[in-house]
Amino acid sequence: MGLLIDGHWHDQWYDTKSNQGRFVRSESQFRNWVTATGEAGPTGDSGFKAEPGRYHLYVSLACPWAHRTLIMRALKGLEEMISVSVVDYLMAENGWTFEDEMDGATGDRLYGLDYLYQLYLKADSTYSGRVTVPVLWDKERETIVSNESADIIRMFNTAFDDCGAKPGDYYPAELRESIDEINAQVYDSINNGVYKAGFATTQGAYEQAVYPLFEMLDRLEERLSQQRYLAGDQVTEADWRLFTTLIRFDAVYHGHFKCNLRRIVDYPHLWDYVRELYQWPGVADTVSMVHIKGHYYASHTMINPTGVIPVGPVLNLQKPHTRNQL
């Protein structure tokens, strides 16, 4: 794994030494928005109008951030409008690659590139920063619209509604305040919390992440014993943002990232909730346990030097849920 500095690739791991062993996530840099009219969004430049066939999404099936965008693309029925390339699950010395031998990996469907960093260089030949998925690419202007999943799912939620997207609003105006509050807590302690625990290189940094993570899971278990979804009785983006971490939890975060006070299957309501979301039409097709387990266990050789991928756990995600009783 590595990063680009002034347009040159450097193979290096995250620098935790300058942060007392803590993993500090860097901010995404491409922050434009596709909008219905092509006007600028909350950040970035104008000129990215929603049009079928114009945009392409680069994802890893392993990545929880990219996974949000694939789910929103499916929920809004954007499969025909927004094409996708899937990177190989292994992220090694060249970062994400377009190897296409592995089932599910597609190669670069637009340009036949070898590495994702080459796409970043196509957008900005002097780019400095991490080369992350997801990437929303504009085929017309040949540039990156956004590499921030939180923004991309909001674009998918509404921008393509006049182009024939499926109905459904996952960020409704009346729930925005509560969704934003839930998102902030879930991001810090759960979505990013598992990474802070897993990539910590000191005992203190690990414990500072792992206890708040489980405190938050305990609180959500309580909340989801009373209500069907995080923001009430309607599914919202807050649920899908939580889902992509929960679905990976028992398979990778519990073992590989040492988040092992409890498993999701040990929380009756969270486990029931994950199964409801997994069984949601179109969602199971976005989940690849092969890419998920393969990526984490084989790519992070400083955590798992042998690269051996565990065969378990056995999870019965198809077991009927009982959330409709709430």
Ligand SMILES: N[C@@H](CCC(=O)N[C@@H](CS)C(=O)NCC(=O)O)C(=O)O
């Ligand atoms: N804030 C970004 C984070 C994306 C992210 O960190 N993706 C990971 C994969 S799970 C990645 O590509 N990491 C490569 C790296 O850090 O070098 C988002 O939500 O879109």
